[in-house]
Amino acid sequence: MRYWQLLAALVALVMCDHAAAGAVKVRAREHYESMQLRTDTDRATYAGLSNTINIWWEDPYRYSIGLAGGPLFGRIFSKKPLPGFAGEISVRHFGVEFKAFPDAALTPVFLRAGLFDCTVRSRGEAKNPHGFSQLIGVGYEYDFRGVGIAPEVSWRWLQISDRIFGVGIAPAIGVHFYKNI
Numbered sequence: 001m002r003y004w005q006l007l008a009a010l011v012a013l014v015m016c017d018h019a020a021a022g023a024v025k026v027r028a029r030e031h032y033e034s035m036q037l038r039t040d041t042d043r044a045t046y047a048g049l050s051n052t053i054n055i056w057w058e059d060p061y062r063y064s065i066g067l068a069g070g071p072l073f074g075r076i077f078s079k080k081p082l083p084g085f086a087g088e089i090s091v092r093h094f095g096v097e098f099k100a101f102p103d104a105a106l107t108p109v110f111l112r113a114g115l116f117d118c119t120v121r122s123r124g125e126a127k128n129p130h131g132f133s134q135l136i137g138v139g140y141e142y143d144f145r146g147v148g149i150a151p152e153v154s155w156r157w158l159q160i161s162d163r164i165f166g167v168g169i170a171p172a173i174g175v176h177f178y179k180n181i
Contacts, residue, residue: 025064027054027176029150033074035091035168037082037120037160046089048076050170054097060148060176061104061141068097068114082164084126091158091166092119093133101141110150112137118158126164133158133166141176148176 034047051074056066070093081087095116101108114135121128139152151173158166 023057023059024066025054025056025058025176027056027058027064027174028052029152029172029174031074031154031170031172033076033091033168033170035076035156035166037085037164037166039082039163039165042083044078044080044082044085046076046078046081046091048074050074050076050091052093052097052172056097061101061108063101064097064099066097067095068116069094081124082126085120085122085124088123090121091133092121093117093135095133097135108141108143110139110141110152112139112152112154118160120160120164129161129164131158131160131164137172139172139174141174146177148174150174150176 029052031050033050036043036045050071052068052070053072054066054068056064058064071090075088075090077088093116095114097112097114099110099112101110116133118133119128119130133156135154135156137152137154139150141148141150154170154172156168
């Protein structure tokens with residue numbers, strides 16, 4: 001069993017325990033992702049639109065914890081791809097995320113952290129190598145008539161197999177319909 005499966009089971013138990021309170025929510029955010037993949041001898045930068053879907057237990061403007069995965073749609077592109085990879089790839093993540101507002105009474109700034117199982121989907125010779133990734137982010141969420149608008153920026157580190165590493169940045173926007181969903 002992989003480490004993320006144990007974490008996902010723990011998060012599912014926490015979510016089920018609180019499901020009666022009606023706080024399990026589905027959230028989505030859209031990213032513009034720029035990712036540099038490298039080996040010992042080569043490197044390539046990929047960029048494009050991506051997204052993340054969260055299913056988590058949420059206490060609005062305090063914290064959220066749950067499952068995260070993506071992208072449902074979205075591929076990133078490189079004009080000069082990493083050897084063994086196509087010019088068009090998809091970096092798939094599935095794991096757990098935590099979002100916290102350190103002091104929402106003062107400011108709606110939030111922090112985000114995540115740990116993921118990661119697969120790079122490519123039509124190149126490298127096939128679909130996988131490994132793990134980590135994410136940290138910071139954002140600002142404000143309520144506009146019951147709709148939370150949340151611009152943020154995240155940094156991601158990944159290790160794919162034992163020789164492929166990546167680092168990326170992803171500005172994103174989340175929209176949360178607190179009164180309706």
